Amino acid sequence: MKIALLALLGLALGALGGAALGIGAGLAWVETFKTTGFEGYSSMLVFFTFMPLGAAIGGIGCALLFGIIAIRDAEIAIEREPVRRHDR
Template sequence: MKIALLVVLGLVLGALGGAALGIGAGLAWVEIFKTSSFEGYSGMLVFFTFMPVGAVIGGLGGAILFGLLAFRDSAIAIEREPIRRREP
């Protein structure tokens, strides 16, 4: 259950971060390649192409990363064992 919840969390966080990076990449593309702004073409290019692609890539990457971290129990210490003291 822990693995599934962390995969969903990674999916959501990755999608948000990927969408933000996609917007940034799209704005850079528009500026570098001097894309036409006629009737909002450059805005549609950024928000209908770069943002969804970034969200998909980021969501998959986040889900895989969080899933791998959750699968390896040694990487996530949710509950620690108490330190045992040596008796004299």
């Protein structure tokens, strides 16, 4: 259950962060390649192309990362058994 909840948390946080990075990348694209602003073309490019791509990539990537971290955390033994001594 912990693994699924952490993966969902990673999905949400990754989607938000990825969308923000996608907007930044889209604005950089518009400025670098001098995309025309006629009838809002440049803003539609940013908000309908770069933002959803960033959100999807960030969400999937962060969900996988959080899931892998949760799986590895579940494998770590918190309490180890004491070492048995051999009596001769």
